[in-house]
Amino acid sequence: MLQWISGGSRSGKTYALVREFAQWVQQNTSVIPRERSLLFLTDTVEGRQAIQREIQSQLGSGYRPYIATPVGFMQQEVELFWPLLVEANAVHPHPPLHLKPETELMWAQRLWQPWLENNTFAALGENCEPLRCADRATRHLLDIFQLCAFARLRLDDLPQLIGDHQLEMPSETVGAIVTALKQWQRWCTDHSLLTYGITTDLFGRVLLDHPRYQASLGQRFQCLLADNTHNYPAVMADLITRLNQQGIKIVLSHQPISAVRLGLGADPDAFLPLQNQATVTELSHCPETIFGKTNLRVAIQERLGTPQLTLPQTITAIQTTSRMQLLQEVVETIATAVEQGVVQPAEIAILAPGVDSIARYVLSSELEKRGVPLVILNEQRPLIQSPHVRALLTLLLFVYPRTGIIPEATAVAEMLTVLLPREIDAVRAGLLSCYCFQPGLEQAELLPYTHYSHWDRFGYRATAAYETLRQWLSTLDASQMPVYLLEAAIQRYLWPQHLTASELAPLRSLLEGTAAYWQIYDHLPGQRATPTAERLREWIYLLRRGTVTADPAPPLRQPQGVLLATTFQYRSAQLAHPWHFWLDAGSPRWQDGGLQCLWQAPMFLRQGSASPRARVWQLESERLEHLLVDLCARVSDRLFLCHSDLAANGREQEGPLSPWVDLAVGDRP
Incomplete structure (x- = not known):
């Protein structure tokens, strides 16, 4: 069976x-x-x-x-089995509520604030800025809890596990880690809060x-x-x-x-x-790859062990001095091949261990100029990067008093141009924000347009739209939850603009996130009396830190075009293309495929016969080989190793694939 x-x-x-x-x-x-x-x-x-x-x-x-x-x-x-968990005294009888990862971090920091202030977990947040150390230590603690749950390890086994791996950590820190994680476990179960780690632990x-x-x-x-x-x-x-x-x-x-x-x-x-x-x-089936029908693992092992071995003619190098030149060469190569009919856009994938904003912008804008569509796989950006989200958050500051946040004049100007793009241009918005915006710690206010001595320069359309917005703001009820006001503003000002799917995704995530955030306060008995202004201030700070991202639902019909993705996203989606462009092939990040493991993740694996330290070393040494075997199995016709001598930060690049770049020969199509 x-x-x-x-x-x-x-x-x-x-x-x-x-x-x-x-x-x-x-x-x-x-x-x-x-x-x-x-x-x-x-x-x-x-x-x-x-x-x-x-x-x-x-x-x-x-x-x-x-x-x-x-x-x-x-x-x-x-x-489904919540009553059974209640009967086993594992959780509180109250119905469960899911805690999202970004809010999980915030509540965990509140719970562990005394330890974080005393820098108890400094060993977990080392090599980072002082302001980020608390965030990193908290994230590592939550990751440890989740890894223990995945491995079905008891928290009491952590000291022995850390000792077996000979980690240099004071015993007081180890004890504090165990105590803090038990406190988090108890706090979540007492309040019927479910995170990924708590859910796995209960299961x-x-x-x-x-x-x-x-x-x-x-x-x-x-x-x-x-x-x-x-x-x-x-x-x-x-x-x-x-x-x-x-x-x-x-x-x-x-x-x-x-x-x-x-x-x-x-x-x-x-x-x-x-x-x-x-x-x-x-299954012995070997798909057609750039190495032919041969055993891929053997072929890769030989070329990693003996860098002098030749590469197939289907592997080509694109080499430049600067990274901007490299991106332009990649665009030129793709556009020329598509124009000549050698390959279709949907048959091309651009992969990298990590895709930065510069590469994303240059590739999308330059390919669009050449008439080649680009599709970014599972793009998740912080909500605060959306101008529509920023405009809505600024709008809330005019409704809810005493939030402790004073909007800036530039943010007010952006709000006017985003909400009223046809009526108020950037110049008029700048003047209105300079002369008709009154900041205040208690509550910000939009003054009548006549407060500007030369108000006649605004024009009828801009003044009418501005006054309509002011009057509408005065009708809003500050006793309502912000999610209702956000939805009303979206329906009134943004929905008529016929936004694209990529512009609507952050708005949907903002509504869902705000509702979930408010629900947690109402769920916790000790937090129900927290004023709306305080809740809103913390929520806006959380958004401004960039920890909340848009998570759009996958489209029913995938758009066609050149695919841009990280190697982790591409392999997770189990995709394959005839043509591959590997960006930054000389980068050291190819050693780990761009994947940063959770804190000391290898020590939570069920090791088998190998010793813990030997197993960790083996995982590190095999990661590049596994990455190359997997990626090469997903490209059949052409592979372009794209390398620039200088990285985006101006440093010279020398990584594990640099010998391959030197060996790759051939002309672009």
């Missing part, structure tokens, strides 16, 4: 997984296709869509299995070991199919073990190397004991 499908990138694991499911369904007429008894797990939203397409292709549209990511599954299970620490929950697994699920288990946390391996003990049909797919989320909670080795109990199918 347990089957294991193993293969590399693009070897057909998902297809084989669904094929096993289809054969099982056809042999078992008792399977109810529309019930949630058919459980599919996958690592990403894109993986969920791929499984659904594959099911429809092989079985038609009649089957609607329950498809979830590991975190999504645990969230639903904790909510792994309480539910998985509860006899009634274990009995329910066999009653609720007939079949489990888990795709890409190499990207799952160890707690999911324990869940699958429980399901296997119930005699449920289980099919797993696993990739021996190239786990994308290694360092972010994934523990591929935790699933290997299941492989020993399963019927194993090895």
Whole structure:
């Protein structure tokens, strides 16, 4: 009843997984296709869509299995079995409320303020600016809690774990870490607040070991199919073990190397004991890549171990002195190839360990000038970068008194031009903000336009629109929650402007985030009396720090164009293109693929036979190899190694792929 499908990138694991499911369904007429008894797990939203397409292709549209990511599954299970958690005295009887990561940081800092003021966790926030040390230490503490939950480790085991890895940390700091995390765990469960870490902790620490929950697994699920288990946390391996003990049909797919989320909670080795109990199918299919049909891992290992080996003619280098020249050369190469019909825009991907704002702007603007569309994958920018969001926040300061924030004249001018772009231009907005805006600590005010001695210069259209805005502001009720006023302002001033989807996404995130933020205050008994002005001030500060980002829903129909993405995003989405452009190929960031692991993440893995320190070293040394094997499996025709001698900050670049850049030869198409 347990089957294991193993293969590399693009070897057909998902297809084989669904094929096993289809054969099982056809042999078992008792399977109810529309019930949630058919459980599919996958690592990403894109993986969920791929499984659904594959099911429809092989079985038609009649089957609607329950498809979830590991975190999504645990969230639903904790909510479903909340009464059981209450009965086990693990949580408070109050209905649960989800705490978003950006607000999680703020509440954790409040809880740990005495420790942070005494710099107790300095070892976690080292090598950073003084103002950022508290943020970094808090984030690391929350990451430690989440990694412990993923690995199903008790907090009391942390001192032993840190000692085994020989981390240079005072015992007093280690003890404070354990105490602080227990305090956070207790505070969240006492107030029925759920974060990713708390949800995983409740699922792994309480539910998985509860006899009634274990009995329910066999009653609720007939079949489990888990795709890409190499990207799952160890707690999911324990869940699958429980399901296997119930005699449920289980099919797993696993990739021996190239786990994308290694360092972010994934523990591929935790699933290997299941492989020993399963019927194993090895997929030997090798997709066509730039190295041909050869074994990619062997080819990459040889070229990393012996840099003098030649590269295929399909790998070309684009070399310049400055990075701006490099970006222009990339644009020219792409535009020429598209104009000549050599390749279509949708067949090109531009990848880098990290995509900075300069590269994003230059590539999008220059390609647009050449008539080549550019699509940015999963772009998430801080909400405060949206001018519409900034305008709405400035607007709120004229409604709610005593927030302690005085809007600047430039922000008021921006608000006028954003809300009334057809009536008030930048010059008139600047004059109005200089002469008709009265700042005040108690409450800011917009004065009548006649307060400016030369008000006749504004014109009728601008003055009429300005006065209408003033009158509307005077009708707003400061006793209402800000989310209602934000929605009213959007409906009145922004919705008629026919904003694009990318402009609407931050507005939707602002409304959702503001509502969730207010809900937390109303949820906590000790915070319900907090004045609206104080809540609003803290929310605006949180937005201005850039910790809240827009998280747009993936479009039903993906736009067509040249794709710009980080290597982590691209691999997570399991994409493939005929042409690749690897930006900053000489950058040292290619060593880790642009992925920064959570604090000491390797020590939370289930190590197997290797010693902890040896395992950490092995992960670091293998990361580049795994990255290259995965990416090279996703490009079939041309690979351009794009390298500039100087980075964006003017420093010389010398990274692990520099020998490849020197070896890559050939002319651009």
